[in-house]
Amino acid sequence: MDIAIAGIGHTPPVRRSPKNIRHLAIEAIQAALDDAGLEGHDIDGVITDGVIMPHTVPREFIAAQFGMTRSFDGGVSFGGAGVAAAPELAKLAIGARKARTVLFYFGVDWGSRASGPYGFHDMYPAKMAFEKPYGFNAQPSYFALWARRYMHEYGMTDADLAVVAISHREHALRNPLAQARTPMTLASYRAARMIAEPLRVPDCCLISDGVGAFIMTSLERARDLRQPAVKVLGSSFASEAWSGDDIFTQQAEIFRVTGAQAACRSALAEAGITLADIDFAELYDCFTISVLMQLEDLGFCARGESPDFVRERGIGVDGALPVNTHGGLLSHSYLLGVEHMIEAVRQLRGAAGAAQLAKADIGLVGGWSIPDYGVCVLGRDAR
Amino acid sequence: MKSTEPEFAGHFEQLAQGRLCFPYCAACQRFHWYPMPLCPHCRADGWQWRGINGSGTLYSWTEIHHAFDARYTGALPYIVALIEFPQAPGIRLVANLVGTSSMGLAIGQAVSADFSQVLAGSGPLVFRAHAVAAS
Numbered sequence: 070m071d072i073a074i075a076g077i078g079h080t081p082p083v084r085r086s087p088k089n090i091r092h093l094a095i096e097a098i099q100a101a102l103d104d105a106g107l108e109g110h111d112i113d114g115v116i117t118d119g120v121i122m123p124h125t126v127p128r129e130f131i132a133a134q135f136g137m138t139r140s141f142d143g144g145v146s147f148g149g150a151g152v153a154a155a156p157e158l159a160k161l162a163i164g165a166r167k168a169r170t171v172l173f174y175f176g177v178d179w180g181s182r183a184s185g186p187y188g189f190h191d192m193y194p195a196k197m198a199f200e201k202p203y204g205f206n207a208q209p210s211y212f213a214l215w216a217r218r219y220m221h222e223y224g225m226t227d228a229d230l231a232v233v234a235i236s237h238r239e240h241a242l243r244n245p246l247a248q249a250r251t252p253m254t255l256a257s258y259r260a261a262r263m264i265a266e267p268l269r270v271p272d273c274c275l276i277s278d279g280v281g282a283f284i285m286t287s288l289e290r291a292r293d294l295r296q297p298a299v300k301v302l303g304s305s306f307a308s309e310a311w312s313g314d315d316i317f318t319q320q321a322e323i324f325r326v327t328g329a330q331a332a333c334r335s336a337l338a339e340a341g342i343t344l345a346d347i348d349f350a351e352l353y354d355c356f357t358i359s360v361l362m363q364l365e366d367l368g369f370c371a372r373g374e375s376p377d378f379v380r381e382r383g384i385g386v387d388g389a390l391p392v393n394t395h396g397g398l399l400s401h402s403y404l405l406g407v408e409h410m411i412e413a414v415r416q417l418r419g420a421a422g423a424a425q426l427a428k429a430d431i432g433l434v435g436g437w438s439i440p441d442y443g444v445c446v447l448g449r450d451a452r
Numbered sequence: 453m454k455s456t457e458p459e460f461a462g463h464f465e466q467l468a469q470g471r472l473c474f475p476y477c478a479a480c481q482r483f484h485w486y487p488m489p490l491c492p493h494c495r496a497d498g499w500q501w502r503g504i505n506g507s508g509t510l511y512s513w514t515e516i517h518h519a520f521d522a523r524y525t526g527a528l529p530y531i532v533a534l535i536e537f538p539q540a541p542g543i544r545l546v547a548n549l550v551g552t553s554s555m556g557l558a559i560g561q562a563v564s565a566d567f568s569q570v571l572a573g574s575g576p577l578v579f580r581a582h583a584v585a586a587s
């Protein structure tokens with residue numbers, strides 16, 4: 070059965086919100102319901118990521134608040150991969166007639182937490198025992214090791230990383246809600262403070278409080294609802310035999326994005342298309358180097374060629390492959406990819422404002438939560 | 453460094469004696485890291501700790517300039533290295549590199565363990581870079 074995204078909602082991105090995470094979730098979900106023209110009691114399936122939300126805004130809390138009687142309930146991966154793989158789970162549920170209308174929501178309050186995004190990794194026992202005592206305790210330091218090694222193997226420079234950062238900032242300047250709205254040049258990039266060499270402030274994602282939500286139902290039903298339906302052409306989760314403890318340091322080819330190739334191949338096959346059919350991509354840009362790695366592992370270019378790809382083919386709104394047209398985690402907000410899904414829906418509705426692409430018929434969302442990966446391919450409903 | 457994982461303890465007990473040890477599986481003759489209850493390569497139960505000399509090479513490194521945790525504020529900047537060992541192929545160790553600046557380092561450079569802090573019980577294992585870059 071074909072399914073579609075019928076409603077989207079989110080809270081305005083902000084570093085620290087005066088509202089707590091449960092209130093933010095309620096606001097985002099209400100916005101998604103309003104967008105679709107649905108009521109809480111119309112939802113009979115609820116999906117979140119399987120790790121973060123269960124501890125902050127559990128699904129049964131949302132069901133109680135909105136009056137949802139559930140016949141389907143699921144959690145998938147954590148963070149980014151869960152966002153992009155949620156439609157896979159919804160499609161299974163709706164296709165099997167276990168549910169008719171499925172809500173997904175995800176968000177974080179890491180802007181307000183003293184431990185920020187870093188406390189998340191305290192759940193990994195080996196990191197606590199063998200890494201934290203050495204001050205290796207935060208995501209920028211992992212990606213800094215990868216970026217340094219990538220520079221060594223493929224000759225990447227900080228100017229290549231700057232191309233990614235500047236492109237994302239230019240997109241954020243087109244989005245009135247984006248958190249980072251100061252124009253960026255190579256000079257201002259290089260003048261920025263070093264965080265974990267070779268990564269500077271603009272190489273690292275923002276920190277945010279916020280929640281996003283989207284509602285999925287059959288394509289047939291979505292066509293009767295308030296907004297233009299956005300088709301889920303394919304959605305897939307994939308991962309490999311690694312844990313969050315060892316993936317950051319022990320993989321033979323350390324900057325390989327586990328799961329990306331398999332998830333992408335599966336989602337494209339489900340959609341019956343190839344990468345050449347993709348008009349734009351919303352990729353999990355936790356760091357500038359992350360974008361380069363995913364362009365390679367998703368198959369947009371070969372290993373080692375992504376610095377050339379972003380410079381010569383372009384990832385801006387006028388480039389060969391526009392990437393993160395809302396500004397991404399680097400310049401819009403750090404909600405671990407739920408804003409990427411929402412932006413893809415906006416593009417396919419033709420509602421992306423100053424960032425609207427001239428051609429936006431098919432978009433790819435790549436969600437990463439190392440070592441997991443999710444891909445969702447969305448399409449304009451051209452009936 | 454106290455951990456709830458019993459398979460971690462041997463590493464620190466050996467370190468306190470000035471020995472650098474990693475899990476080695478006699479069944480498949482491979483190292484793994486971090487320690488897991490079963491060998492992740494062949495699922496054998498009962499791997500052993502195997503000691504190596506502390507000589508390694510620099511796989512990558514980063515100089516940290518931001519205190520992600522307030523307890524490191526006074527230590528900035530410091531270098532975190534990812535180190536490979538000829539005597540323990542297939543694994544990499546995270547540790548601090550001391551006595552050098554980031555500017556003088558190169559991937560492939562020889563480094564060696566300095567056990568003085570762990571023997572004195574005054575801090576974690578550190579590594580020192582050899583003067584000449586190997587790459």
Ligand SMILES: [Zn+2]
Binds near residue numbers: 478480481493494496
């Ligand atoms: Zn084994």
